[in-house]
Amino acid sequence: MSLTRRDFARNSAITGAGVALAGSVGALGSAPNALASTDAESTGEAAAYGGVGYGPLIPDPEGILALPAGFKYRVITYSGKTKLESGEYTPSNHDGTATFDGPRGTTLLVNNHELKGPRANWKYPVPLTEGLVYDPAAAGGCTVVEVRPGGQVAEWVGIAGTSTNCAGGSTPWGTWLTCEENSDKAGTNGMTKDHGYVFEVDPIDRRANRDPKPLKFFGRYDHEAVVIDPKRGHAYLTEDAASPNGLFFRWTPPKGFEYGRGKFRTLADDAGVLQAPKCFDSGGKFIDDLSRATKIGTVYGVDWVDVPDRDAKTTPVRKQFAAGEITRARKLEGMWWGDGGAYIVSSYARAESPVQHDGQVWFYDPKRRTLTLKVLLGVNPDPAKDGAFDGPDNITVSPYGGLVIAEDGEGIQHLFGATDSGRTYPIARNELNIGTEEEPEYSEFTGVTFSCDGRTLYANIQTPGIMLAITGPWKRQRR
Numbered sequence: 001m002s003l004t005r006r007d008f009a010r011n012s013a014i015t016g017a018g019v020a021l022a023g024s025v026g027a028l029g030s031a032p033n034a035l036a037s038t039d040a041e042s043t044g045e046a047a048a049y050g051g052v053g054y055g056p057l058i059p060d061p062e063g064i065l066a067l068p069a070g071f072k073y074r075v076i077t078y079s080g081k082t083k084l085e086s087g088e089y090t091p092s093n094h095d096g097t098a099t100f101d102g103p104r105g106t107t108l109l110v111n112n113h114e115l116k117g118p119r120a121n122w123k124y125p126v127p128l129t130e131g132l133v134y135d136p137a138a139a140g141g142c143t144v145v146e147v148r149p150g151g152q153v154a155e156w157v158g159i160a161g162t163s164t165n166c167a168g169g170s171t172p173w174g175t176w177l178t179c180e181e182n183s184d185k186a187g188t189n190g191m192t193k194d195h196g197y198v199f200e201v202d203p204i205d206r207r208a209n210r211d212p213k214p215l216k217f218f219g220r221y222d223h224e225a226v227v228i229d230p231k232r233g234h235a236y237l238t239e240d241a242a243s244p245n246g247l248f249f250r251w252t253p254p255k256g257f258e259y260g261r262g263k264f265r266t267l268a269d270d271a272g273v274l275q276a277p278k279c280f281d282s283g284g285k286f287i288d289d290l291s292r293a294t295k296i297g298t299v300y301g302v303d304w305v306d307v308p309d310r311d312a313k314t315t316p317v318r319k320q321f322a323a324g325e326i327t328r329a330r331k332l333e334g335m336w337w338g339d340g341g342a343y344i345v346s347s348y349a350r351a352e353s354p355v356q357h358d359g360q361v362w363f364y365d366p367k368r369r370t371l372t373l374k375v376l377l378g379v380n381p382d383p384a385k386d387g388a389f390d391g392p393d394n395i396t397v398s399p400y401g402g403l404v405i406a407e408d409g410e411g412i413q414h415l416f417g418a419t420d421s422g423r424t425y426p427i428a429r430n431e432l433n434i435g436t437e438e439e440p441e442y443s444e445f446t447g448v449t450f451s452c453d454g455r456t457l458y459a460n461i462q463t464p465g466i467m468l469a470i471t472g473p474w475k476r477q478r479r
Contacts, residue, residue, distance in 0.1 A: 053425025071472030079465030097447030383411030
């Protein structure tokens, strides 16, 4: 059913009131370096942050992670240094992560490893653990990390033989959906099976992960992230692709389907309905690309259009639509379910998009079927200079209010927060230089997620692959 113009006008009025994450960002959103200029000028005084955040970042003598005063970090896993239960080294290229309450007070984390192509290309691929392999030619997969109350850490393989496991998402029933950001077909780049799918990983029941099955009903494309609407049952998925730009999808389960552990395995490859969005403004004008929104609080109505061939047998899914049929966005990345809807990241837009920006965060309201622009980063003119934020990627909703965002931009990389009122503040800075002194290089942050009790923020440095646990005097952020 399509939204009428009257429905949308009413929904826009409701959604636009008290827009979260607007505030001062909205006033500066179209200016270069806009978001960073709000709060990131470090003067050494907490007052410089307007009472928001935790103060300036203090350089780390160990050269890994700069944090505010009173905070500390701990290395949980480190590719090539820490080992799995099997004795093999922790795989590299950490990416999307979620936490789960484990038995006897443990915390379980499922950690993606974004490894593309043949295993021979990587020094530390995900080990081919018997019974857990989809395609023995592929290097990627997930590990499960157990952090015990006493601080001990164990790690084992959750799934292996998948490709380019980027983000993903947790389910309301306590499992992890890992997404392949690669759609190589069998016979391409050494692969022996088709890729571009979503797989379910159970962090608690190891037996449930045997004989991995691709969830083909979610479609075959360069998947990034997925969230589940616990009330309505829809799944929402993002695609990180270009030429043309990727899509944001909705999957509707078949009538009568009941979610739960192992239930996805019972569905046929064509179960449910996979759809792409068609957005329009309050005047009924079609919006071809989300980059056209240049003002915080912009609200678009959303209709949904069926995907013709979700398994992309001959044509990639995003190329199956003609101009004017659907709405695209550049680098659709992380998602997180919170506040009754899905927060969705468009990392940046350049020449392939109608309007350039260095990051957007949208909120999809399933009840009103609207997308609202919550965060907009102006183009960063000097990524090598500390203080600016650009290229948001993985994202989580903070138990202390607002969002925590992992930066995957140019130059210096941060974890940063955005409050409900739009103030932004740094949480951490990657100080691990993987380049040279003359030409420094810093890997992106990934896998940002809080422990279930909200006391620990976990995040990854993707290269070489380090999982970190951050603790400190967390507080509710002022509006």
